[in-house]
Amino acid sequence: MRKIPARAVVDQVAAMCVAANRRLPPDVHRAFLRAQAQETPMGREAFRQLLDNAALSAELGLPLCQDCGMAVFFVEMGEDVRVDGMGLRQAINEGMVKGYREGFLRKSTCDPFTRINRGDNSPAVIHFDIVPGDTLRIVMTAEGASADNASRVAMLAPHSDLDAVRDFAVRCVAEVCHGVCAPVSLGLGIGGSFELAALNAKKALLRPIDNIHPDPAMAQLEETLCEAVNRLGTGPLGLGGNTTCLGVKVLAAPCHRDALPLAVYIQCHCARRVEVVL
Amino acid sequence: MRTRALSTPLSAEDAAGLRAGDVLYLTGTLYTAREEAHQRLLDDLDAGLPEPFPLEGAVIYYVGPSPMTQHRPIGAAGPSSASRMDPYAPRLHQLGVRASIGKGRRLPLMRAALMEHGGVYLGATGGAGALLSLCIRQVRLAAYPELGPEAVYALDVAEFPLVVLQDCHGADMHVAPNLEAALSG
Numbered sequence: 001m002r003k004i005p006a007r008a009v010v011d012q013v014a015a016m017c018v019a020a021n022r023r024l025p026p027d028v029h030r031a032f033l034r035a036q037a038q039e040t041p042m043g044r045e046a047f048r049q050l051l052d053n054a055a056l057s058a059e060l061g062l063p064l065c066q067d068c069g070m071a072v073f074f075v076e077m078g079e080d081v082r083v084d085g086m087g088l089r090q091a092i093n094e095g096m097v098k099g100y101r102e103g104f105l106r107k108s109t110c111d112p113f114t115r116i117n118r119g120d121n122s123p124a125v126i127h128f129d130i131v132p133g134d135t136l137r138i139v140m141t142a143e144g145a146s147a148d149n150a151s152r153v154a155m156l157a158p159h160s161d162l163d164a165v166r167d168f169a170v171r172c173v174a175e176v177c178h179g180v181c182a183p184v185s186l187g188l189g190i191g192g193s194f195e196l197a198a199l200n201a202k203k204a205l206l207r208p209i210d211n212i213h214p215d216p217a218m219a220q221l222e223e224t225l226c227e228a229v230n231r232l233g234t235g236p237l238g239l240g241g242n243t244t245c246l247g248v249k250v251l252a253a254p255c256h257r258d259a260l261p262l263a264v265y266i267q268c269h270c271a272r273r274v275e276v277v278l
Numbered sequence: 279m280r281t282r283a284l285s286t287p288l289s290a291e292d293a294a295g296l297r298a299g300d301v302l303y304l305t306g307t308l309y310t311a312r313e314e315a316h317q318r319l320l321d322d323l324d325a326g327l328p329e330p331f332p333l334e335g336a337v338i339y340y341v342g343p344s345p346m347t348q349h350r351p352i353g354a355a356g357p358s359s360a361s362r363m364d365p366y367a368p369r370l371h372q373l374g375v376r377a378s379i380g381k382g383r384r385l386p387l388m389r390a391a392l393m394e395h396g397g398v399y400l401g402a403t404g405g406a407g408a409l410l411s412l413c414i415r416q417v418r419l420a421a422y423p424e425l426g427p428e429a430v431y432a433l434d435v436a437e438f439p440l441v442v443l444q445d446c447h448g449a450d451m452h453v454a455p456n457l458e459a460a461l462s463g
Contacts, residue, residue: 041279042279042299042441045279045301046403049403049406049409049439050403050405050406052406052409053403053405053406053407053408053409054408056408056409056412057354057407057408060347060350060408060412061347062344062347062350062353062354062407062408062411063344063353063354063407063408064354064405064407064408065354065356065405065406065407066341066342066343066344066353066354066355066356066407067342067356067407068344104344104345104346104347104353105344105345106342106343106344106345106353106354146359146404166461167461170457170460170461171457173455174455174457174460177455178382178383178452179359179361179381179382179383180382180404181381181404181405228460228461228463229460231456231459231460231462231463232455232456232457232459232460233453233455233456233459234452234453234454234455235453237381237401237403237404237441238382238383238452238453239401239441239443239451239452239453240453268404268405269405270405
């Protein structure tokens with residue numbers, strides 16, 4: 001059994017929170033550059049500002065966006081590894097609180113009814129998976145309110161085809177394209193159960209934008225859906241243009257024969273995420 | 279794409295000369311406010327208290343910045359979703375406020391309010407909090423310190439980059455989604 005000191009987890013998680021909020025993921029940066037080349041003058045100006053924003057954020061140590069989000073963690077824990085010194089959940093929470101404090105990141109979590117801010121962005125939202133092996137893989141995403149607010153879960157009719165999936169996703173984007181920070185990335189959770197679909201929609205977006213799905217049918221769906229969303233024509237910031245969507249990622253799972261859950265996660269352009277393997 | 283440069287406070291003539299789609303570089307003072315500050319301001323004015331800052335020609339910035347760092351007057355400072363302020367904004371325009379800065383589309387009632395009072399709705403780039411922060415030179419507390427991060431701050435800005443999203447002539451820069459094109463093929 002391999003041992004990892006909890007202190008190492010705390011420090012890594014703190015650094016991840018700061019890095020995710022200050023560094024545009026490289027695949028998103030590449031996607032901005034590709035999209036900028038085929039934009040209208042207004043669209044090109046929007047991408048110029050977003051690229052300048054990323055450069056300044058990294059250089060000055062300011063967050064990319066003032067909404068530093070809820071801290072969401074996807075953890076894959078090897079069966080042959082243990083964390084020594086405190087519980088893994090506690091270590092991740094301590095690291096997150098430290099990162100948000102030391103990185104001058106905005107703390108946004110509050111009581112759902114009194115709306116009183118908790119002051120330290122706690123608790124982290126943590127999803128654990130047990131996997132074979134002796135490593136600990138942690139992916140952190142910062143989820144802003146606009147992205148979470150725009151996203152939807154639906155229970156489609158059980159025999160719906162891929163066109164029905166595409167229609168629902170396109171209509172979701174059409175509904176919110178003037179409120180989210182477009183160009184968006186779309187994560188689709190198809191199948192599973194009601195809650196698994198939502199989780200998979202977020203998980204799907206952990207794949208880089210330029211990563212092609214290994215299943216040709218899913219790769220095809222990702223491509224045609226991205227093209228369909230871009231035909232909406234609302235573009236960067238909803239002011240018109242060719243890039244409403246930077247990319248679509250799908251994660252499908254078996255479901256009950258009498259159901260077809262579908263979740264659409266509408267991620268803002270910065271798609272903040274960072275990964276470490278311990 | 280026309281480009282304009284203006285200073286605050288914005289006059290009625292300034293606003294009347296702006297058209298949806300214009301790029302605007304704004305210099306002067308912006309007042310920050312989100313829901314709580316709007317509620318408090320209108321409650322105080324209803325109670326007969328004086329204006330906490332000059333409303334005539336004022337520009338309100340819907341922003342909840344990240345904490346300031348050691349070497350900067352403010353953290354990242356990009357726009358909040360503007361529609362959250364729509365229950366309050368028409369009355370502020372009636373009281374002299376000339377413009378607001380936010381992101382996203384607003385409720386239909388804002389079109390009438392802007393036309394009636396000669397106001398404009400300005401968009402800053404959503405998510406460009408670090409870039410916009412650099413245009414903010416100084417930050418002063420203007421009102422309601424008890425609201426903490428939601429208090430009203432006066433931001434001295436230089437050439438703050440904006441797009442006129444809605445003008446006082448009824449035009450809106452947002453492009454309607456073309457569902458027919460998206461769902462065909």
